[in-house]
Amino acid sequence: MTPAQLLARIQSGRVPPAILLVGPEAYQRRRLKSALTATVPADALTQHDLAEVSLAEVIDDARALSLFSSERVIWVVNGEAALPKGRAAVSEEEECESASPGAASGDSPLPGYLKNPSPGVTLVIEATRFDFEGDDKRRQDRVRKFYGAIADVVELRPFAAHEARREAESLARSAGLRLSADALDLLLEALNADVARIAVEIEKLSLYGGEKPIGVDDITVLVPDARSTTIFALVNALGRRDRTRALEILDTLTREGEYLPLALAFLSTQFRMALVARESGLKSSQQIQSHFQRLGIPMWGSRADQIHQTITRFGKSQLERAMKLIFEADRGLRDARPDDRVVMEQFVMQLTGS
Secondary structure, eight states, rough: OOOHHHHHHHHOOOOOOOEEEESSSHHHHHHHHHHHTTOOOTTTTEETTTTTTTTHHHHHHSSSSSSSOOOOEEEEEEGGGGGGOOOOTTTTHHHHHHHHHHIIIIIHHHHHHHHHTTEEEEEHHHHHHHSSSSSHHHHHHHHHHHHTTTOOOEEEOOOHHHHHHEEEEEEHTTTOBBBHHHHHHHHHHHHHTTTHHHHHHHHHHHHHHSSSSHHHHHHHHHTTTTHHHHHHHHHHHHHHTTTHHOOOOOOOOHHHHHHHHHHHHHEEEEEEEHHHHHHTOSEEEEHHHHHHHHHTOOHHHHHHHHHHHHHOOOOOOHHHHHHHHHHHHHHHHSSSOOHHHHHHHHHHHTTTTO
């Protein structure tokens, strides 16, 4: 089930007795929580954390009759914490195959409760730790199996780029914010199309801008990571072999006083990591993050997203050629009296050539 489908059911008054939310997308999760809590009185929301209480205690609460309201929402976080822990010596694969079936069938109090759920009570369990790809997919499948008695499972998948843009435009209109097209592009790029973060930044921008239009300069000043994303925009332009756009971004970096050897060092790191990721056959941001962390290289989620986007735009031979050109550009920047801009423009012209 998609978040939109659940929202439609909530609006029509057909709220299911139990809902499982899987996936890390925070914006839709907040929307669903707001919609569900709006169906009950203000004091009829109960929250539990399965890292602190047992699933049996949560079910006992769901069965209990409230003196104040016949309709309640019980919101439970850290749903993964209820899963049984396997023996330390057993591999995770064996644990998934051996522990989950027993837990799903007899050890969990959930199936018994759902045969006769409490009227007016909606039980929502968040299991948002794992994504839908890579190693996380197998772990998420285990979570789904454990909570298999819940028929209504909502997948909180990240927004696609066009969906994030459409939602950002809607949020800006609702906030009365006038964003230029370029400013919106930079906002989406700076925040990796993370709609939860975009919603927060649009709220901040609406307070800052009032009725005046918001441009690229405002985004650069007010939004975290917007300046550094200009360098990543250069990577994207080079990946598309968009010479005009790459030179425009280089001009922006020069006018902003960016130290161009540092920008080249960023490009070098980006391409080297992308080449390693491609040679290792990594297919998603999660796989990239896990791979480099196992090697002892710090890797945060947004950086893994950038590397993933780079390998989707560059083939192996293109990455190798880019590394050679970066070496030549670096040597040029180390000349006795180099013109940094000229050296970088030559690098762009060569890399975007046929």
